[in-house]
Structure formats: C-alpha cells, structure tokens
Amino acid sequence: METAATTLATLGQQAQQASYALGLLATKQKNTILLAMADALVAQQATILAANARDLENPKIPAKFVDRLTLTADRIQAMATGLRQVAALPDPIGNVDRAWRNEAGLMIAKERVPLGVIGMIFEARPNVTVDASALCFKTGNAVILRGGKEALYSNQALVQVLQGTLSAAGIDQYAIQLIQDTSHATAEKFMQLTDYVDVLIPRGSARLIQTVLAKATVPVIETGAGNCHVYVDQAAQLPMATAIIVNGKVQRPSVCNATEKVLIHRAVAADYLPTIITALRDQGVEVRGDAATQAIVPDVILATATDWRTEYNDLIIAIKVVDSEAEAITHINRYNTQHSEAIVTDNYQAGKLFQQRVNAACVYINASTRFTDGFEFGFGAEIGISTQKLHARGPMGLNELTSYKYIIDGNGQVRP
Template identity: 65%
Template structure:
C-alpha cells in the first residue's frame, strides 16, 4: 500500500498544480454541479450508507448518529457546496502591497497550501464539506475516513470526481484512501514529500494519535470539553435555554457543552431548576460535593469527569466561588474549544472572553454556534484549537498561505 499511497500523493500534487491555475468561475461551476450531482445520487448514497449502518450495529448511538445519512442531510451537504461556491475565492486576495526603499514592488498574495490530507471518523458530511473547501481554495485533498463510513464515502467521492471528469478538471483533486487500516494511516502521516499538511477530525484519541505520530505538519482540530459558566449576575431565565441547547441539541458533536459551572451566589436557587430541566431532556447529571449537597440525588462526579468529553447526554456540574475559579477550571480542564458565560454584567463578560484560553468564547449564547456554517464560512474543515496559523472554525482563508511576488526594474542589492 505504500506504493499506492505514493501514487495517490503524486496524483494529488499534480492536481494541486492544475488547481492553482483555475479561475474562480471554473471552481464555482464545478461546486454547483457537484451539489446537483449529490442530490441526483441521493438514492445511491443512501443505499451505501445503509450498508455502512447495517455493519455498525455495535457502535454507540452517538457514533451511529454521526454516520447516518438521510434525505435532509444530503440536501444539507449539497447546500454547503453551493454556499462555498458563493464565497469569495481566497486565492484572489492580495493581503497588502508596497514599494520598498529600492523601488521594488512587493505584493503579499494568498495561495493554496497545496495537498491537504484529512483523517477523520464516521462523518460522511466531512467528505463533501472538506472537498468543497479544499477545491475552492485551490488545494488537492486526500481523504482517509473511518472504516465504518467507507461505502458512504466512496459513493460520495465517486459523485464528486465524476463532475470533475465531465468538466475536464483534475479528478485527482479529490481522492479517497480506501484502505482504512492503522498502518496505512501511519504511512499517510509520513508522506512529507507529497502532503503539505494533515488535518485530523474526530475523537481526542484520533487527534492525539495524529499529532504524536505524524511527520507531516498537523493542524490540530479539537476535542470539545466545552463549558458554560453561570455568573452571579446571570439572567437565570435566559441561562436555562442556552444550557439545554448547548448540551442537548446534538450531544455527539464537539461543540456540545459537557460541563456546567455555577457561581455560589446563585447555586442554591438555580441548581434545582437547571438540573430538573436537564433531566427532563434525558441528561445524566454528575456533580461535585457542593452540587450534591444542594441536589442530593445527583451522582458524584469523579476527578476524571472534569477532563472527559462525553459526546453523550451526560453533564458534570460544579459550584465555583468566583470568575477567577471558573476561568482556572476551564483553562486547566478544557480542550481550548468553546466556552460560554451567562451574565448581565458586561465588564465581567468581556473579562471572561479575554482570560479564557479557548478558540471561541461566548457571552450569553450557546456553544453550539461554533461551526463554520454558522460563522458564514459555508462549511468547515475542522475547528482548530491550536494557536499557529489557524484557530477556531477553519474555512477557506485558513486553507491558504502567502507568497511574496516582487517586481523590479534591474535592481541589485548593494
């Protein structure tokens, strides 16, 4: 398979060189055609997905939810492609230009990263969304999804590649690695000669495995141990719907809230209310000693709970004495993904945003908004929790780098 991977890398590199020369209108036409083709191929894709679902009966419900496709989700995938087509092409941007003391005209131009490899788990929508963003930004993509979604991913990629063939564009701009073994994933992580960057999407275990073992540069996307902090000046009626939405709307995703921190001044009044509301939504609540003293039938939280991303209808709750303690708890135990404070005190909200070391920090809003589509990016490659190059939801701009284009008139350096 090593030789096959090298060939995939070579084809991707060749395709990336061709993509860099495409006009924005060519890319947009292809994306819109891909969207139409996905919708026309709905039955074929759903049939493949049903085969995957039939073999995934042992998976936890949260993973099956990510794996499942239906008519609505395929329509959403198609709409993502159309939205990306409407966005500004980042490779047409000139960040700045100037003339230096020697009369050289210097332009800082946006260009594609080149070849991007994406290793991800059972999320078929990533296949189309990542393909759209990489294609629009002029990058070739090598997709390596999980074995659970292999048939769905293959059906989806075949549809997208066929559109490129029909338009006379490089089909190898989008390639799928069909061998889902760990050995092949490791080889892909070491394909430095052909892959410019690798982006992992999925569980914390997957992400850390890629970060620790890849020799190709990695953009670390984040597991989501996300927090909501109810401040002493919170509007408690506003707080409950935010918390329920953040935890319950889709608990299996990385921007779902996993922890709830409540200021001691409102804990006795508010904890019975919010815990009742969470339980009515089927959420298992685990609490620290102070929570258990107020609501005595709450399961005690363990030390491990504070570092756990559940991806499930489970939430750990803690009483804190101050904003300082809330920030300390989040920075120590969070994954630097998304956090929210509920408060009517504007100064305290701004302080929370400045001090919390996460990619996205909200005041009076659900963490579920951390999403490339919600931010207006059309789709997202992932949500970066590191600080180098890109942070937060990664859209088109984050899939480019810079080149300096310099024009002179015979100048030599003295």
Template identity: 55%
Template sequence: MNVAAEVQAKGKLAREAARTLANLNTARKNEALLAMARALEEEKDFILEANGRDMAAGKEKGLSRALLDRLLLNEKRIKDMAVSLRELVALPDPVGEVTSMWTRPNGLQIGRVRVPLGVIGIIYEARPNVTVDAAGLCLKTGNAVILRGGSEAFNSNRALTQVISRAATAAGIPEGAIQLIETTDREAVNLLLRANEYLDVLIPRGGAGLIRTVVENATVPVIETGVGNCHVYVDAAADLEMARNIVINAKTQRPGVCNAMETLLVHEKVAAEFLPSLAEALKEKGVVLRGCERTRQHVPWAEAATEEDWATEYLDLILAVRVVDSLEAALEHIHTYGTKHSEAIVTNDYQTAREFLARVDAAAVYVNASTRFTDGYEFGFGAEIGISTQKLHARGPMGPEQLTTFKYIIFGSGQIRQ
C-alpha cells in the same frame, strides 16, 4: 493494490492535480461545486443505501447514540451538504488576493498574495459529512485533498467521494483533486503521517486519541483540530431563564459534536435557585448529571463527579456540573481543564463579561450565547474543514481563508543588491 501502493499512487495523482488546481479560475471552481451539489441530490438513493450498510454495522458493533448520530445520513443531511457547497460558491475566492503591497526605497514593489496550501490530507472519524465539507473547501481554495475516513463510515465515504469526484471531473477539475483512501487498514494512517513527498499539511478531525496520534507521530505539518471540553459558566448576575435555555441547547441540541458543552459551572449565589429546575429539564432530555458535592446538595440524584469527569469530552448526553465560589474559580477551572475550543459565560454584568472575554484562552469565547455556534457555517465561512485549537496559522473554525498560505511577489526594474 496494497496499502503502500495505494497511498503512493493517490499521492502522486493529488500532487499533479494540485499544480493545475492552483491556477484554475474562480468560475471553473464554482461550476464544479455546483455540479457536486446537484450530484449529491440526484444520487441520494445511492448514498443512503451505502449509509444504511454503515448504520446497520454500527448498531451491530454497539456504537453509542452519539456516534450513530454522527454517522447517520438522511435526505435532509444530504440536502444540507448540497446547500453548503452552493454557499461556498457565493463566498469570495481567497486565491490570488493581494493582501498588501508596498514599495521599497530601491524601487522594488513587494506584494503578498494568497495561494493554496497544495495537497491536504484529512484523517477523520465517523462523520461522512466531513467528506463533502472538506472536498468543497479544498476545491474552492485550489487544494487537492486526500481523505481517510473512519472504518465505521467506509461505505458512506466511498459513495460520497465517488459522486462528488465524478461530478467535479466532469466539470473540468483535474482527476485526483478529490480522493479517498479506500482501505480500513490502519497502516494507511501511518503512511499518510509520513507522506511529506505528497502532502503539504495534515488535518485530523475526531476524538482525543486520533488527534494525539497524528500530532505525536506525523512528520507532515499538522493543523490540530479541537477536542472540545467546552464550558458554560452561569454567573451570579445571570438572567437564569436565558442561562437555562443556553445550557439546554449547548448540551442537548447535538451532544456528539465538539462544540457541545461538557461541563457546567454555576456560581454559588444562584445554584440553589437555578440547579434543581434545570436538572429536571435536562433529565427529561435524557442527560446524566455528574456533580460535585455542592451540586448534589441541590440535585441529590446526580452521580458523584470524579476528577476524570472534569477533563472528559463525553460527546454524549452526560454533563459534569460544578458549583464555584466566584468568577476567579470558574476561570481557574476552565484554565485547568479546558481544551481552548469554546467557552461561554451567562451574565448581565458588563465588567464580568469583559473580564471573562479577556482572560479565557480559547478559540471562541461567548457572552450570553451557546457554544454550539462555533462552526464555519454559523460564522459565515460556508462549510468548515475543522475547528483549530492551536495558535499557529489557523485558529477556530477553518474556512476558505485558513486553507491558504501566501507568497511574496516582487516587481523590479533591474535592481541588484549591493
């Protein structure tokens, strides 16, 4: 089957499945999610063997440590995927929720009800866990999903899709509810971008290049998920031990994800005390520092930062560091280079914290906490389908509620418009 024929066939099947999914009851969807979770655990050897082939190919291609970390599956990560599916079961089903109801003077009763989006296309890079997260969330919300993962994770994605789609179908979910485009041909992406006949929305997950390509070329509506050029600002009134812990966590706990810190801003009043010891701790964890001139006065071994560094999402153990004169300077830097994803301040000054919260334009803004918490699971949404950095329809971690739209239902008693 050629690429166009595959996209068309799977699009038609997904459209038909979506009609049935939209009206499935919560119990049936939850049974399917539990079956998918069991299947992941029971067929872990099959999944790990497929992932092993991807990892070997990735190492041969010279993928970075961060990309290999994203690509890697092990028993714990498979277990975590199963846990996330089970946690979706415990969440409320948003489909069918009446969010408001009112009566007009003419007697018409008007209600607003949550309904599925329909068929969702997910285009993503080398993160096989997205396959399961996206499938689970779409199923919970009555949406069919067409997945197109990166070539680096081809074998892993195919194995995962086979396992969970078989389990879902056996549990009564219509065939075509969970599908993977099984080609690495880039033409498949181009076709999905214009598949308005089959897709209701596209969600890209990946680096800046992928997201830009989708946003600029799609005719299907797009929910733009975030490039994460995230900042932590250590204020003059910061608890420096707290700041140290937050910075190390935000940069090193998992550097290859979009909510990892990429730039550290430090107030000049605490730079001399804070930066040298922090830099040594980061160095021990393998972090390369790229600093402004004032940073390098305190950390002579840091590389000189360029203008490009301030705008870069490294997704690696590289950190840009800048000493700033004031909160105002920190805010201006974030405004200039931030991507509206996640920003944090460390301070014990209440008014400064309030000003930071009010003036930073981002999906998630933190006081005295790591940016690594911008995550659907950490926010209590179960799994997430992505982190939206746009402002229309959805913003921040996208859980079940963000994968629905609404329709109006109107009850009358014979009214006609005059």
C-alpha cells in the same frame, strides 16, 4: 506487487501534480464544476445508494455507526445542496491581504494561495467525503481522503462521481483521491507523507485526533475536542443563564461545542442550583456535581476527578461551585480543550476579564457555546473547529484552507 508505501507515494505525487493546476483555476470555472458535481451526485444516486447498501450489509458495523453511515435520496440532495452553497461562496484565492512598497521601492503583495495538498482523516461519515472535497476544491487544494473502513464502498462511489465530473470538465481527476486501503498501517504511513501532503486535518473522535497527533510528521490542524464551560457569575441574570446552559447541553449534545460543565459562583449557588438542576433534568440530562453542589441538591451524582476533563458528548453535565471568578478562570484554563467558554454576567468588568484571561478559541459573554460554528459565524462553510493556536483557531472556513505568498515586483533592486 505494490506496497502500501509506494501506492501512497503515487497518490501523493498525483495530488501534488494536480494541485499545481488547481491553484490557477479561475473562480468561475471552479464554481461551474461544483455545480456539476451537485447535479452528478443526484443523477447517479442509484449507484451511490447501492454502494451504501453494500457497506450497510457488513454485519460488523457497530449499531451507533449505522445512522451516520446511512445514505438516502434526501441525504444525497443535502450533499448536492452543500456543493451548491460552496459554489456560491466568495473564493479567497487571489485575495491580497495587503500590499505595500518597501524602502527599496519593491511593491510587495501578500496574496492568498492554496495550501497545496490536504489530507483528511475521518470516520464513517460519507457526507464528509463530499463536504471536504468541495471545500478543498473551491480553495484550489488537492485532497487525499482517508475515510472510515465501514464507509469504503460509499466513499468509492462518491469519489468516482466527483472524479468523473472533474475529468468531464478537463480537470485532473487526481485533485480528489481516496485511499482504498483502510488499514491502520497505511493510515500511519499517510500521516508521514511529508513529501507530498502539506497539512493533515483529522475529523472525528478524540481518539482519532490523538492518534493523528501522536503519529503524524505532516503538520496537523488539531480539531474538535470540546470540554466547554458556562460560568454563572454572581451578577448573572439567572433565567438567561438557564436558557444558555440548557441550550448548550441539550440542543445537540453529541457535538464539540456542546456545554459540558457549569461553574456557579457561591453567592448564587444556593438560590440557583435547584432551578438549573431541575431545568436540566426536565430535558433528560444526568446531573453530576461537586460536594458543594451535592450539599445543596443532595441527589446529584458526585463528580469524580475525571469528570472535569471529560467531554461527555451526551446528556450528562457536571456542576461545580466556585468561590470567585478567578477560581472559575483557573479551573477552565486547567481542564478545558481551548474550544469555547462562556460567562453569564451583567457585570462589565467580570465579562471583559473572563474574555481576556480564558484561554480558548471562542470566549462568550451571555451566549450559548453552541454558536462556535462556521455557519453561525457567517463563514458559509466549515471544515472543522481548530483547538490549536497555530495557523487557524476556532471555526475553519474557506480562508483557513489557504496560505499566502509574497508577490514582489521590482525594477532591478539589489541589496546594498
């Protein structure tokens, strides 16, 4: 009987083998296959929906998972549209970042190449299966998917369609593979498959990401946790601050670039706190605040020490009054997740200081934190938002799924 480790090693070998050929595919061929995958998903939607129905029959599925897990004809159309959009994007593979001749006369070119084999670990969202497969395929990477156990039948059906399209086009179907054994033990072994997996990208809850960071020996790109702040400077246009804070909190509260905390300069706190708290409450937001906030608006809930670290992902916000911009920056650098931070100010010095000193992937003057997104940035795609400093930071598009190699042309040079 095969053990989990040997099965994973087989998946890994197959992925690595597939990756060699993938890295050499012409852009046109990759795009043709992505379009064929889109057509195949729509053509085979009955099979996919049947598999999805089987997942949804499981009585153990938590109620909050049902919506994200449910597929419909419209959602399959949306997946197909996503594949067609990826096909239309420029291919970063083969781009030369720069090329130069060195002192010895060698021509050195820094050329974009795939990372190789990418491991994706995610929760019960079948759309990630298609999305991640498309982005990895477009960038010449093989992908091994480990999705949430609640979505196993759906993921199997989706991967079968994608693999079928690959095979029909004469491409190694192991370019896209799904781990069938959704046990935690196998997931942990997957995180340590250093012989075959070049990078792991976890997508999902903070807990999932922390587990991967703790267990993985394969290099990880940390994504997703967002405890994002808006600092309202004493020189802020207050109506602009309200628009930015309400948008950041309310427009889509469950996502990582939502605004979770508001810091308000003491000079404007008495004037502004009643306004912003009313505006947030009008949108159904629960407002918590420090003692200084409570002194001005007595019925806010007193924030505890843990509030400052918490990513609510919900219609909750916490407000703190600060004595200075310096205090705001220190607070942010202490409690943030290095995701997205914003200042609202009309003071040039205050704005530039904030951008320089705040330690985060994206630092805004006078804009909503919700713009931290591959599509909003114009990348045309997004595989996640990196909150680490190594390799990629902020929204990750196709270019962030590449590495490079140096291609060096000589005519007999040796080192003296």
